[in-house]
Amino acid sequence: MDLPDLVHALKRLLREPLLHFAVLGALLFALHAAVSPRGTAARGEIVVTRGQVESLATAFERSWQRPPTDAELAGLIESWVRDEVFYREGLALGLDRDDVVVRKRVGQKLEFLSEEATDAAPTDAQLEAWLAAHAAEYAVEPATSFEQVYFDPARRRESLARDLERARASAAPAEAGDPSLLPARLESASPREIESRFGPAFAQALAGIAPGSWQGPIESSYGVHLVRVTARSEGRAPALAEVRERVARDWGSARARAEKEALYQKLRASYRVTIEPADPSAVTAAK
Amino acid sequence: MRTVTLLAVFLAVVSMCPSGAHAQAKSTSPPTDVGEIQPANPAQFYKEPGYSPYAGKHFPERPYFGDEHVHTAWSADAGMSGATLTPEDAVRFARGEEVVSTTGQPVKLGRPLDWVVISDHSDGMGVIAEIRAGNPELMSDPTQKRWHDMMLAGGDEATKAMLELIQSQANGTLPASIRDPKFAKSIWEKNTAIMEKYNEPGRFTAFIGYEWTSNAGSGDNLHRNVVYRDGKDKADQVLPFTTFQSENPEDLWKWMDAWEKKTGGKLLAIPHNGNLSNGRMFELRTFLGDPLTKEWAEQRQRWEPLFEVIQMKGQSESHPSLSPTDEFAAGYELWDRGNLTLEPKKPGMIQYEYLREALKNGLVEEELLGVNPFKYGMAAGTDTHNGLTADEEENFYCKFVSCEPRPERWSEDAVKFGDRVVKGWEITAAGRTAVWATANTRADLWDAMKRRETYATSGTNVVVRFFGGFDFTPADTKTRSPAIAGYSKGVPMGGDLKSAPPGKAPTFLVAALRDPLGGNLDRIQIVKGWLDKRGKAQEKIYDVVWSDPDIRTKGANGKPRPVGNTVDLANATWTNTIGAPELIAVWKDPSFDRAQKAFYYARVIEIPTPRWTAYDAAYFKVKMGKEVPMITQERAWTSPIWYTP
Numbered sequence: 001m002d003l004p005d006l007v008h009a010l011k012r013l014l015r016e017p018l019l020h021f022a023v024l025g026a027l028l029f030a031l032h033a034a035v036s037p038r039g040t041a042a043r044g045e046i047v048v049t050r051g052q053v054e055s056l057a058t059a060f061e062r063s064w065q066r067p068p069t070d071a072e073l074a075g076l077i078e079s080w081v082r083d084e085v086f087y088r089e090g091l092a093l094g095l096d097r098d099d100v101v102v103r104k105r106v107g108q109k110l111e112f113l114s115e116e117a118t119d120a121a122p123t124d125a126q127l128e129a130w131l132a133a134h135a136a137e138y139a140v141e142p143a144t145s146f147e148q149v150y151f152d153p154a155r156r157r158e159s160l161a162r163d164l165e166r167a168r169a170s171a172a173p174a175e176a177g178d179p180s181l182l183p184a185r186l187e188s189a190s191p192r193e194i195e196s197r198f199g200p201a202f203a204q205a206l207a208g209i210a211p212g213s214w215q216g217p218i219e220s221s222y223g224v225h226l227v228r229v230t231a232r233s234e235g236r237a238p239a240l241a242e243v244r245e246r247v248a249r250d251w252g253s254a255r256a257r258a259e260k261e262a263l264y265q266k267l268r269a270s271y272r273v274t275i276e277p278a279d280p281s282a283v284t285a286a287k
Numbered sequence: 288m289r290t291v292t293l294l295a296v297f298l299a300v301v302s303m304c305p306s307g308a309h310a311q312a313k314s315t316s317p318p319t320d321v322g323e324i325q326p327a328n329p330a331q332f333y334k335e336p337g338y339s340p341y342a343g344k345h346f347p348e349r350p351y352f353g354d355e356h357v358h359t360a361w362s363a364d365a366g367m368s369g370a371t372l373t374p375e376d377a378v379r380f381a382r383g384e385e386v387v388s389t390t391g392q393p394v395k396l397g398r399p400l401d402w403v404v405i406s407d408h409s410d411g412m413g414v415i416a417e418i419r420a421g422n423p424e425l426m427s428d429p430t431q432k433r434w435h436d437m438m439l440a441g442g443d444e445a446t447k448a449m450l451e452l453i454q455s456q457a458n459g460t461l462p463a464s465i466r467d468p469k470f471a472k473s474i475w476e477k478n479t480a481i482m483e484k485y486n487e488p489g490r491f492t493a494f495i496g497y498e499w500t501s502n503a504g505s506g507d508n509l510h511r512n513v514v515y516r517d518g519k520d521k522a523d524q525v526l527p528f529t530t531f532q533s534e535n536p537e538d539l540w541k542w543m544d545a546w547e548k549k550t551g552g553k554l555l556a557i558p559h560n561g562n563l564s565n566g567r568m569f570e571l572r573t574f575l576g577d578p579l580t581k582e583w584a585e586q587r588q589r590w591e592p593l594f595e596v597i598q599m600k601g602q603s604e605s606h607p608s609l610s611p612t613d614e615f616a617a618g619y620e621l622w623d624r625g626n627l628t629l630e631p632k633k634p635g636m637i638q639y640e641y642l643r644e645a646l647k648n649g650l651v652e653e654e655l656l657g658v659n660p661f662k663y664g665m666a667a668g669t670d671t672h673n674g675l676t677a678d679e680e681e682n683f684y685c686k687f688v689s690c691e692p693r694p695e696r697w698s699e700d701a702v703k704f705g706d707r708v709v710k711g712w713e714i715t716a717a718g719r720t721a722v723w724a725t726a727n728t729r730a731d732l733w734d735a736m737k738r739r740e741t742y743a744t745s746g747t748n749v750v751v752r753f754f755g756g757f758d759f760t761p762a763d764t765k766t767r768s769p770a771i772a773g774y775s776k777g778v779p780m781g782g783d784l785k786s787a788p789p790g791k792a793p794t795f796l797v798a799a800l801r802d803p804l805g806g807n808l809d810r811i812q813i814v815k816g817w818l819d820k821r822g823k824a825q826e827k828i829y830d831v832v833w834s835d836p837d838i839r840t841k842g843a844n845g846k847p848r849p850v851g852n853t854v855d856l857a858n859a860t861w862t863n864t865i866g867a868p869e870l871i872a873v874w875k876d877p878s879f880d881r882a883q884k885a886f887y888y889a890r891v892i893e894i895p896t897p898r899w900t901a902y903d904a905a906y907f908k909v910k911m912g913k914e915v916p917m918i919t920q921e922r923a924w925t926s927p928i929w930y931t932p
Contacts, residue, residue, distance in 0.1 A: 062524075062525055063528060063529075063532060063542065065546070065548075108360065108361070113452075117434075120439065177767070179765050179768075179769065179871065180869060181750050181769065181798050181871075182800065184767060192399075196398065196803070197349070197803065198803060199803035199804065222801075223868065249484045249485070253375060
């Protein structure tokens with residue numbers, strides 16, 4: 001996380017003359033209350049509940065892995081009271097309003113609440129329906145096992161075609177290749193894995209190679225290759241049991257999004273939203 | 288007491304030693320470093336094969352690319368700047384799924400990541416989960432019981448329960464117990480639940496993690512990303528450490544130690560943006576200003592195996608004022624004018640901000656303290672604040688919502704404090720951490736990070752191998768799998784070499800394979816740092832192998848002729864007609880003194896390609912100012928290999 005924006009915002013806030021005025025006012029008021037003879041001008045009551053104390057102690061323990069000492073707990077409580085006092089005074093001054101951090105945060109917490117509230121376990125029927133509707137995302141990918149021998153065109157130059165021809169005809173083509181960091185073989189590799197290591201052209205060409213013998217040359221991002229596909233399994237649609245966790249995850253995620261949107265729409269419907277246009281004479285109401 | 292603690296540390300370290308991958312035969316080094324404990328056992332990596340050269344291999348066969356630094360709307364500052372994407376959106380995006388950005392633009396990664404760390408913050412959260420779960424204490428209230436039933440019914444009923452709850456708040460009829468903080472469930476647990484859902488061992492790793500955001504003074508960046516090896520069950524036992532508790536990194540290390548003792552799990556921390564620390568990231572004293580001690584150095588080395596050398600707020604690897612002869616450091620993604628709040632730097636600060644200098648100072652400190660406090664390997668991340676780890680030059684979604692693709696973004700103020708400004712074009716489209724692990728799982732990747740078998744990239748998926756030993760020969764570059772020679776005759780990046788045999792100098796096997804969709808390679812360099820006879824740290828950069836050596840002979844300055852440039856700025860394209868797709872070499876240190884401490888790391892430089900600003904200029908048809916760099920040379924930095932007499 002970055003500080004700059006936050007610090008920037010704070011600094012700007014602290015330079016607001018209106019704020020100085022308000023804070024000064026509040027201080028005068030507090031001073032007046034403090035020195036007034038009866039001293040009863042209490043701003044309100046702060047009750048540190050047993051639950052709050054427990055919560056402070058628990059939070060401490062969860063970070064430091066031991067309970068706070070009495071002195072530490074007293075310090076935590078005092079610090080909580082201090083925050084509470086400033087927080088309440090700030091609220092009283094309306095400092096929470098038009099504050100992008102507070103607005104975002106509070107709104108976010110409401111979203112979290114609604115997510116928690118609507119987080120329900122799916123039925124099999126719901127998951128089956130989801131799987132059927134999004135079959136492509138869960139398809140078991142085709143897998144290819146293959147060996148490859150790399151030929152570096154820059155090194156071979158004119159002899160490249162001849163070298164490839166010879167190598168393909170030989171008993172051990174691997175011996176004829178050039179050294180490379182490319183893997184000499186991949187087992188049960190997905191198209192995505194093949195593409196990420198050899199580039200898209202190679203992945204595409206390899207898909208057209210029949211299993212069995214050494215074939216090629218085919219081109220990659222690096223040069224040319226002889227390849228031998230040793231095994232290949234086609235893609236297929238999985239049963240729900242095979243992908244249940246992923247389906248449940250994605251179903252839940254989509255549902256949460258939909259319900260958050262539904263909550264927003266319902267809440268929004270209870271407001272009359274008016275957007276003032278640039279021209280104040282033509283105010284329109286949007287429902 | 289201290290003996291007991293050290294013993295515990297030792298046992299903990301030994302028991303977590305993943306595979307001893309760095310071990311070197313004559314190692315008797317301190318117990319604080321995973322890489323130095325177990326004696327070498329090459330058979331662990333490479334058994335003598337039969338016909339197949341590949342049977343019995345147990346070493347990492349491919350690097351896994353990821354981002355250890357992503358913020359979402361759940362980070363207060365990201366939310367504040369308008370981000371709406373959640374950790375779930377961020378993970379989905381990193382995996383390669385298409386999402387809609389905060390500004391409404393559909394976006395997808397060109398090359399999906401293999402793993403990610405969502406490094407948000409934690410905070411308290413409401414009681415609703417407890418109502419849903421039917422906590423008996425809450426169920427004694429009939430209203431809450433009814434809400435509970437409605438929530439379980441789901442769908443419309445659940446939404447209705449929420450509306451009722453909101454209504455009752457407005458009416459002042461909210462049950463008192465609903466505010467009792469002891470029922471609060473933390474957002475942390477929500478975060479870890481998401482990571483758990485998207486972590487698919489072997490396919491995509493979603494690490495649990497968070498950022499500890501220490502801004503000492505007026506915004507001196509001492510941030511650390513904490514990465515968990517374990518899952519939710521352990522992570523949930525303790526809330527993350529926050530800077531409300533302490534801004535002192537030593538307290539973070541204490542917290543990590545206590546966490547490991549309590550849960551039996553493992554943590555590591557990755558500091559970043561030394562460039563914005565105003566001289567504090569690698570300062571030669573403690574946070575409180577005391578002299579460094581051996582114990583302090585042990586702690587730092589133990590908890591912080593990696594340092595993030597590049598991200599969207601610039602690079603922290605090397606600075607032209609510290610390395611004046613390094614032509615690739617000059618003008619390369621520098622954010623060097625101030626700290627996080629752009630408070631200007633004073634003379635003398637920069638030398639404690641960049642990793643290369645810290646690695647050198649680490650050797651000096653090791654001489655004084657007996658332990659190297661700055662024994663860092665290389666990492667990189669984005670530090671994006673819009674949930675999109677979109678660091679590709681041609682697909683750059685920037686750091687903030689405000690600079691997601693728009694024609695004006697290059698010219699606007701990215702960061703502004705009074706008249707101190709960083710412009711939009713200065714933001715860097717970077718970076719990624721490549722991890723040499725044996726499998727794509729939390730445990731395997733984390734173990735590799737811990738033993739520093741990693742390299743940082745500026746966003747490219749270049750593959751880099753780097754091994755050090757005393758017996759590499761040019762013939763090792765000719766074998767079908769250089770890694771077999773690498774692991775059987777030496778140690779990989781992040782490892783240690785000890786006491787050179789008489790008459791022998793360290794040799795390095797280094798190789799790079801370009802990103803299948805990226806630019807060709809210009810050259811591989813080895814950066815050496817060492818302590819000279821007077822105990823002063825020195826550095827030198829060696830060009831080890833480069834493309835077209837017949838044509839690109841060394842000039843009068845001792846450097847290969849420049850690789851050239853094929854970038855067509857009008858169309859933001861380039862061709863791979865210069866450079867090489869792959870480079871490999873064995874290099875022997877020509878000026879080795881077996882009595883001198885040293886480190887070596889490789890830097891791989893690609894040919895010039897368009898920077899994100901060039902893609903913007905072409906796409907939006909805008910003309911940018913002369914000060915804006917339009918061409919970049921993507922690069923990678925490996926973790927060092929250290930030599931200790």
